[in-house]
Amino acid sequence: xxxxxxxxxxxxxxxxxxxxxxxxxxxxxxxxxxxxxxxxxxxxxxxxxxxxxxxxxxxxxxxxxxxxxxxxxxxxxxxxxxxxxxxxxxxxxxxxxxxxxxxxxxxxxxxxxxxxxxxxxxxxxxxxxxxxxxxxxxxxxxxxxxxxxxxxxxxxxxxxxxxxxxxxxxxxxxxxxxxxxxxxxxxxxxxxxxxxxxxxxxxxxxxxxxxxxxxxxxxxxxxxxxxxxxxxxxxxxxxxxxxxxxxxxxxxxxxxxxxxxxxxxxxxxxxxxxxxxxxxxxxxxxxxxxxxxxxxxxxxxxxxxxxxxxxxxxxxxxxxxxxxxxxxxxxxxxxxxxxxxxxxxxxxxxxxxxxxxxxxxxxxxxxxxxxxxxx
Numbered sequence: 542x543x544x545x546x547x548x549x550x551x552x553x554x555x556x557x558x559x560x561x562x563x564x565x566x567x568x569x570x571x572x573x574x575x576x577x578x579x580x581x582x583x584x585x586x587x588x589x590x591x592x593x594x595x596x597x598x599x600x601x602x603x604x605x606x607x608x609x610x611x612x613x614x615x616x617x618x619x620x621x622x623x624x625x626x627x628x629x630x631x632x633x634x635x636x637x638x639x640x641x642x643x644x645x646x647x648x649x650x651x652x653x654x655x656x657x658x659x660x661x662x663x664x665x666x667x668x669x670x671x672x673x674x675x676x677x678x679x680x681x682x683x684x685x686x687x688x689x690x691x692x693x694x695x696x697x698x699x700x701x702x703x704x705x706x707x708x709x710x711x712x713x714x715x716x717x718x719x720x721x722x723x724x725x726x727x728x729x730x731x732x733x734x735x736x737x738x739x740x741x742x743x744x745x746x747x748x749x750x751x752x753x754x755x756x757x758x759x760x761x762x763x764x765x766x767x768x769x770x771x772x773x774x775x776x777x778x779x780x781x782x783x784x785x786x787x788x789x790x791x792x793x794x795x796x797x798x799x800x801x802x803x804x805x806x807x808x809x810x811x812x813x814x815x816x817x818x819x820x821x822x823x824x825x826x827x828x829x830x831x832x833x834x835x836x837x838x839x840x841x842x843x844x845x846x847x848x849x850x851x852x853x854x855x856x857x858x859x860x861x862x863x864x865x866x867x868x869x870x871x872x873x874x875x876x877x878x879x880x881x882x883x884x885x886x887x888x889x890x891x892x893x894x895x896x897x898x899x900x901x902x903x904x905x906x907x908x909x910x911x912x913x914x915x916x
Contacts, residue, residue, distance in 0.1 A: 574837075578845055591679055594626040594633050594642040599649040607653045608645035611684070615643075618683045634664045635711050637854060641665050641676050643684075644709075658703040667710030668722065668881045681706050712882045724795040725876035726849040728785055728804070732812045733869055734840050736778045740819030741832045744770060748823070753911075764908045771816050771904060778812035799879035803886060807879070810896040811872040817903030824910040843869040871895045 593615065599608030616623045626633045630642035644662040646652075652659050663680055685704055747753060747770075756766055786805050789795050797804075822839070826832040845851070846860060847869035853861055864870045875892035878884040886893075 578842070590620050590622045591641065591676060592622050592624055592639045593680075594624050594630045594639040596626075596630045596642060596644045598647050599645045600647045600651075607650040611645070615683060618686075620679065621683055631664055631711065634666055637666070641680065643680070658705060660705050660707055662707045662709050664709050664711065667708075667712045668877060677706055677708055718796075720793065721796045722881065723849070724789050724793070724797075725804075725880045726847070726873045728789055728808055729811055729869060729872040729876055730844060730847075730849060732778070732782050732785055732808045733815045733843065733872070734836075736774065736781060736812045737815040737819045737840070738833070738836065739777075740774050740816045741823045741826070741835060742829050743774070744820050744823040745826050745829060745832045749827075763911045764904075767817070767820055767904055767907045767911060770820060771813065774816040774819075775813050778816055779809055782808040782812050795880075797880040798883035799881075800885070803879050803889070804876060807872055807875045807889070807893070807896070810893065810900060811868060814868050814896060814900040814903060817900055817907055821903055821907040821910055824907070843867050846870070848873045868896055868899045 595612050597608035633639045642664040846864045853864045871892040875889040
């Protein structure tokens with residue numbers, strides 16, 4: 542083995558990468574960008590408070606209304622923000638105005654005075670099992686601490702009563718597994734990720750092999766080229782979407798409540814948008830390595846900011862703005878609404894519209910970029 546020849550190859554690689562600013566930016570900048578974004582999200586997640594509504598149906602017992610006392614104490618608890626809701630607390634939980642709602646029964650004070658077991662109902666949205674479990678535990682600890690402190694102020698109270706939290710889920714059930722929750726987002730992510738990479742690399746290969754030049758020597762227009770490629774790749778995107786949906790539901794046996802055909806339509810629309818995005822971005826690459834470099838710049842933010850790992854509503858405001866322009870965000874929302882909340886076409890029509898608009902917009906910008914590339 543010749544050290545000189547080995548070092549010559551090493552120098553060649555170093556010189557090649559040294560002049561490739563895009564690759565250098567990816568190597569040194571992408572980890573900082575992604576780790577910084579992930580760290581920011583995790584740190585903001587730690588500071589998130591549980592927003593709580595309270596429905597106090599407690600009739601009281603004599604001069605004591607334990608529901609009111611417990612409400613005032615909970616307002617002082619760290620990590621819990623109590624919101625005053627004038628309307629139906631169940632609807633407030635359903636539409637995301639609050640994270641949870643406590644309901645005190647009419648006999649709440651009487652049960653405390655008689656040292657009977659106390660049951661408190663907590664209303665939860667229920668579509669996210671990890672959030673549901675975390676909210677129940679947080680409320681259990683807070684309520685136990687507050688009730689223990691109240692027991693001394695309640696006449697005849699010598700020992701804290703037994704407190705039981707009864708979860709009442711609007712969607713899903715306590716048996717909902719993490720896979721059941723993550724399945725809608727994962728269906729959209731894999732459909733978007735795989736077809737984007739395949740389209741971007743394949744369209745780049747068509748350009749580097751001279752196919753584009755031969756096509757443009759004919760009367761065909763740029764828009765016809767883009768739409769033709771979109772339909773060709775779209776056929777495989779449709780097959781891929783069908784395979785992903787059927788495998789998830791039939792093989793993995795993920796629990797779902799909505800219409801599978803709507804799940805397929807959302808996945809297909811997202812995949813077609815990914816096809817057009819891949820055609821568009823391939824115009825900015827000269828090699829397959831440069832095409833692959835779009836993965837951490839396009840796919841990673843979609844993975845982190847579309848609601849797959851972190852709820853969008855809990856993100857800082859400027860990150861919510863970024864999330865609002867990502868097609869994955871709307872696909873995740875629609876798929877979750879259909880598969881977990883059992884909603885129909887009219888309920889997810891806005892998300893359908895955004896995904897369709899994104900796919901159409903990518904056709905336009907891909908055509909314009911292709912014209913600039915060739916002309």
